[in-house]
Amino acid sequence: MENFEPVIVAFVCNWCTYTAADLAGTSRLSYPKNVRLIRVMCTGMVDPQYVIKALLEGADGVLVSGCHPGDCHYINGNYKARRRIKLLKEILPQFGFEPERLRLTWIGASDGIQFAEIMRELVTELKELGPSQAKLKMVV
């Protein structure tokens, strides 16, 4: 368990968080590279099936991250994501996942440092939680 490195799938929006991630990279900020970025246009397009798919395929955690409230390029996509993630967290246990494996954050385009911090935080939390057991239990 000590060497457990959680795998995180992050759905990041094209306008804010993807830019922040790029900034973290170009600023050479150190953050754990456990995260696999999947760029979407808006967090509002993240279908719940993507999150569940990622967890079922073995991700130890899923991050959905977009623009701050009021900042969405598409007016209100991030609010839609917020509602959806809240519901998803309710039903994740039925799939055998701890709700903590899913996280929603807002990271603005110039928050490269915050992006790195959240990645570190997430890795620490997931390390405490341990590897996702779901894939072992479920037949998919």
Added chain:
Amino acid sequence: MQTKIGKALVIGGGIGGIRSALDLAEFGYGVTLIERTPHIGGILSQLDYQFPTNRCGMCKMLPLVERDASSQFCLRKGLFHENIDIRLSTELASVEGEPGQFKVTLRQEKNPVNPELCIGCGKCVEVCPVDTADAFNAGLSTRKAIYLPVPHNIPNTYRIDTGVCTQCGACQDACPTGAIQLLDEGRITFNILVVDDELIVRDSLKEWLEVEGGFQVSMAESGPEALEHIKTHGCQLMLLDIKMPGMDGVEVLQKAKELFPDLPVVMMTAYATVETAVEAMKIGALDYLIKPFDPDALIPKVIQIYQNLSTPVGPELEVGAIVMSGGTSYYNPAEGKDTYGYGSLPDVVTSIEFERLLSGTGPSGGKLVRPSDGRPITRIAWLQCIGSRDTQSDADFCSTICCMYAIKEAMVARERAARDGAQLDTSIYYMDMRTFGKSFQRYRDRSEASGVAFKRGRVHSVVPDPSGEDLQLRWVATDGTVATDHADLVVLSVGQRPAEGAQALTDMLGIERNPWGFVQTEAFSLTRTARTGIVASGAFAGLKDISESVIQASAAALAASQTIHGAGGSIGLKDCPKTIYDDVARQLPRILVAICTCNNAVTKGLDQAALVHRLQNDPAVKQVHFLDHTCTAEGWQQLEDLIKKHRPNRVLIGACLPYVYTRKLKQLGRDVALDPRLMEVVDIRSASLQPEASDNPTAAGIERILTMGIARLRHASPNPVPTVPVFQRALVVGGGIAGMTAALSIADHGFEVDLIEQSDQLGGNLHWLHHLIDGQEIEPLLTETRDRVNHHPQIDVHLTTRIVAAFGQAGTFYSTIEDGDGQARQLTHGAAILATGGSEAATTAYGFGNSDRIITQKMLEAQLHDGAIDPKALKTVVMIQCVDSREEPRNYCSRVCCPTTLKHALALKNANPDLRIVVFYRDMMATGFMETYFTQARKAGVTFIPYTLDGKPEVAVGATGDQRLMVTAHEPFLDRPVEISADRVVLATGIVPSLPQDLVQAYGVDQDEDAFFQEAESKWRPVDALKEGVFACGICHSPRNIGESIATAEAAAERALRIIASERVASGSIIAGVHESLCALCERCIEACPYDARMLDPDGERIVVNPVMCQGCGACAAVCPNDAAYVEGFDADQVMEVIDAALN
């Protein structure tokens, strides 16, 4: 993208310049956007947060239609547009010619770092020994002499600050690609002649310039000797002392200029003779230096002069119009006499420094810590009007932005503290809180409710507290009490000043400046100058916030466009290169993978053969190649050759910094006839920088990123981008000055316009307004505009007509109009502009209606004009501001009332200097240059008494025969009640919009809570409705004066022109669609769409998407239970496969 032959030059790459350039480019003109600094974004590259969202949102300025022509990512990172040629570090060198045919020459600053070769690895920074103040962080942190100007900008090539570089050569040795060429051969042969009678000055200058500057220096101790020297030896630059015995510097300058008219001369002067130096500049001196010299300042300046002189000018361009968008600069409190310890107390900062403290890319990474000792900040004080409303700092104007940014900074700081669980006190010390814009007052109220303290008064001094813990502020409140407050950070809300270089630019262009150094525009116009074809955009003409700058920028684009169109620029290019891509829609994916090894830095230790083998397990991957540097021209050529040789129908490039390739891919697509949507760059370099915990980290990371890219590309759609037909005609509702201006602006471009007016005459509010505060007559404006409208062949005026119904979408609207006889007919148009105006609000407050001596400002205007009121017969007039305004339910400032009150007060005082005028006000909204009239009114003896909402003045009508009016109020300075017997009480009731709800609904747009037009975004899309194709201007949009209304009208016209400019308008490639076979017609997607782009087609029983309104956000796809709604490029199958690849 439609392309026309017209060209424009936009000077300045700030928010205004970007808006003007995008508007002109979207209309189809070619735009050259030049920017003095090495990055675009202007001041906004330093500001992360804007009210009212307290966030950013700049990306919303990007095109909504024809999206593929421009970059589709964060605008703070950068901008591309097919029709815009952005040239950084470039200035205007000269201009010749006439409107429509200007010949301009540009000068690009050269830098020792070659952007073609720089790969942004940052090795140079690690070895640079020089530390200097980082201008990006407003001097709060340091950087090296080689640096990135803005950390998140692209292109992100490093550059050398030649002013501070010691030319030690360390970076040159460290650079892996040989991008740095430090040695400037030119300097060794650049001969500077130092002329000064004092030996010590000559000697020290010679030493500094030779040793530290690397120049060749000669000396002369007198004027005659200097002249002899230049005759025999010549020189390239003369540093010339003014005060010398015998022949003085000015005389030497004159004689030298007779001999060599082009000789650059820089005067050297003591502080006492600066005026002489300024005079010398008028007879040809380039600049002046003030003694005693500071080598740290002197050498960079000489280097700068050298660079300007040695940089070859060019290229020369022909443009139809020039848009000046140089922005503004900000008052430097260190220059003032009373600086509140700025410069000596590190915890006294300017507002721009504070913005950097808040920023995630700032010196503290966004943590609220004191600059002095890094301890958390607990109490912040904002001091308003630093360098504004201050005749001592030559600023008899209000900078208009500081009140709102101070409130915003306080709000953002409080949010930040709340996030970190910290306590934070925030106080704003002010004279008047000028919350004059739409929604500003409610924002202020919100901040007050959240705990921001507003303290009215003047701060006298800021000194360190004797305890050494924090700062002490002594201030005087309005009641005269002196108090001492504490703060550990003091923010000086600095005002605006003319942009650096504004003087030189306007001189070169022959444009007048106003008394404060901003561009002087024509009467009733915020953009047009005395020279046709040269217009001012953004804040260059002075004192504007983002929203007004953006409006002004679109208006400037319109003015420029009129000139270009007039010169024939709207003709489409005959040989417009229309790219035909290979049709690969029916082919199976054949992917070529190109991997940049970054000179083996990325792929070190990688088993290349094994990687190729594994990638080629995927049958879609046909070729895998390794290239050394795809970012260099050579590497790119190799890639192009590979594509031409193998003819793949998908290309994946594994490299770094995918953003940089956006534009290159477009060009590559044209060169190899492959749609750039079928090519993608993925970042493999990040994976190689930090290994993960697995056996072969780099290989696994790189391979995963590549397979994710392959998964995306496999599903990439080559479908053509949909277009919609456009009915190239516009409809304007409302025949006031805004509506008429909008109609003329569009009609002048050759498009037909229907102008609908419900009354029987054009002109609206201009009928009862007679002159401006500066004396400008309004009647000629009305007559001239109305005549132009009535005689314009492209404008159909419909009087006594109203809109009864409308429907449609961008490109095609159908509006039903009904005339006075009840005859209805339908009009078809591509865009609609609402300009329905507004009127003075009715009131029953302060006894209005009880006496004919209680009147409104509008009535006063009429009575002054028709002589019903005789100022000489009056003794006392009381004026009351903010009647029913700035409190619920009409909680907004009408913006025009304070200037109107000042106008009438001054007119009355002018007619009868003995007349007593008392103005009761809450905050005098004398914004911008209007402040000077506030000053004049006070000088003329008008009394201004502030009141608060809980202490409003009361007006009683006397019961006795003469029925005198009695005004009672609390006088805060005296702290006692006062009674004023008045002949007239004049109420400023403000503006209410007349924007009928059914009209708004007919066009599918919204009203705000005060029944004004709801713009899509107050800052970034200020005249657009959320629904594309509908725009608004004038006072149905927001309260504003005539000039400002005209600016919104021009802006709305420019925005409408983008749409009706072409016969068909395209959307973007990322766009929603419907798999009809899967669709159950549940209509959830219709509800989810924020742009109203989806609707049910009842005939076909299917959901249709308007491609121009859809922005591709994917909200529909996420709610669709059957995966019937999808977004091109983000199909569910595709995302699922990418997830698989990510977890393999």
